[in-house]
Amino acid sequence: MQLEQELDRARQQACLRLYLPYLTGIATFEAEYGHWLEEQQKHVSDLRAAVTSNISDGEMRVLVEASLNHYYELFRMKGAAAKADVFYVMSGLWKSSAERFFLWIGGFRPSELIKILRPKIEPLAEPQLQGICNLGQLCQQAEDALSQGMDRLQQTLAQSVADGQLGEASYSPQIDTAMEKLDGVVRFVRQADHLRKAALVQVSQILTPRQAARGLLVLGEYFERLRALSQVWATNTREPE
Template sequence: MLFQRFYDTWFEQLRQLVQQLSEAPIPPTTEEHHLQLRQLVHKAMSHYAEYYRAKSAAAKHDVLAFFSAPWTTSLERSLHWIGGWRPTTAFHLVYTESSILFESHVVDILRGFHTGDLGDLSPGQFRRVSELQIETVQQENDITDELSDWQDDTTDILGTKYGDGDRKMEKLAKILERADQLRLKTIETLVELLTPQQAAEFLVAAAELHFGVRGWGIRVDRERGSS
C-alpha cells in the first residue's frame, strides 16, 4: 500500500537524521554549534510531524491497516498501544537515560560541574517531566476507555447496515488520530522543556530504541519463517 512505501522512505530518512544528530558537537561549544543543534532538533520534530500527518490522511481510507500494520514486525505490533507506541514510554526513556548519564558523571556533578546532558536535569525539569507524565497517563486512560466503548458498541457489527459500519470505522479513525496526537504532543512537550543538547540526546535514544526493537523483530520474524 502507499503508506508502506511512505513509511520505508520515512524510516530511512529518520536514520539519516539520527546520524546527523549523533555527529553534532555535544556539548555545543560555539554559537554556531548551538544553532546547528537547534536546527537538527527542529528538523527531527518536523519529520515526526510529517509522519503523523501522512498517517492521519491514510487512516481515513483504511484505518484497520494501522491496527495490523503490515510494515512493522510482529514484535513491534505486540508492543503497540492503539496503532503505535505508548506515549508514557517517552518518560521512562528520559528517566532511564538520565539515570545512566548521572551515574557516569556523578563525581563531576557532585563537585558542582554541569555536564548539560540528560544526566544533569534541573529540579524544575524533573518536576515538569513528572507533571507531564501524570497528565499523559490520564489522557492515555481516556483514549483507552474510548476504544473500549467503541469495541462494546461493535459487538453487533455484523447486523448493522453498511452505512453504520462506515461510521464505526470513521469513529475508530478518530480514536487512532487522538492517540497519534498524544504521541506527537508528548515528544514535542518533552523537547520544549529540554535544552537543545538534552533534546538531541533524547531524540537519538528514542530512535535507537525504535531501531533496536525493529531489528530484533526482523530477526524473530525470519526465524519464525524458517522454522
C-alpha cells in the same frame, strides 16, 4: 447471456471503484513509510554525531526541529492512511513484529517512551525533572481516557455487527451502522497521534537543545533496536530445528 455479462462487468467496475481508494491510499503510505524510515536513519546518524560534538545550541536546535518535524510528517501520513483503511493502521501491519508488540492505537504510548527517555537524559535540573514527571502523568491520564473510549466504541461496533440476522445480505442496515462508527475509530487514531505529537513538543520545550537531541537519539535508537530484534526473530523462526 449478454445482459448477465454486462451486469458482471458493471459489478466488477463498481467493486474496483470502491476498492481503488483503499489500494491507492495504502500503497502510497507504504511507499512513503519506506522513505520515512530511510530519512529517519539519516536523522539518527546526524543526532549521534551532534551529541558528541561541540556545535552551538542554535545548530543543535535546528537538528532537533528537523527530527521533530520528521515525526510530525509520519503522523500526517498515518492520518491519511487511516482514512483509507483504519484497520490497517490499527493492526500495525506497517511496523515490524517487535514494534507491534508495544502497539497502542496505531503507535507508541507517550508515557512509556517518557519512562525510557528519562534515565537516558539525566542529570536534569529540578524544574525539568518535575516537568517530565508531570508530563508523564498527564500522558498516562490521556491514554487511559482514549483507551476507555476505544473500548466503548469497539463494544458498540461489535454489537452493531452482531445485531444482524442470519442469512441476510452482506450490506444490511446493521453493517451500514457499523460503517458509520468506523469514522470514530479514525478519529481515535488521529487523537492518539495528536497526543504523541504534543508529548514530543512538550519534552523538547522542557529540555535544553542538547538534551532534546540526546532524547530524540534515544528514541530513534530504541525503534531501530526493535526493528533489528524483529529481523533476528524472523531469521531464527525460519531456520530448521
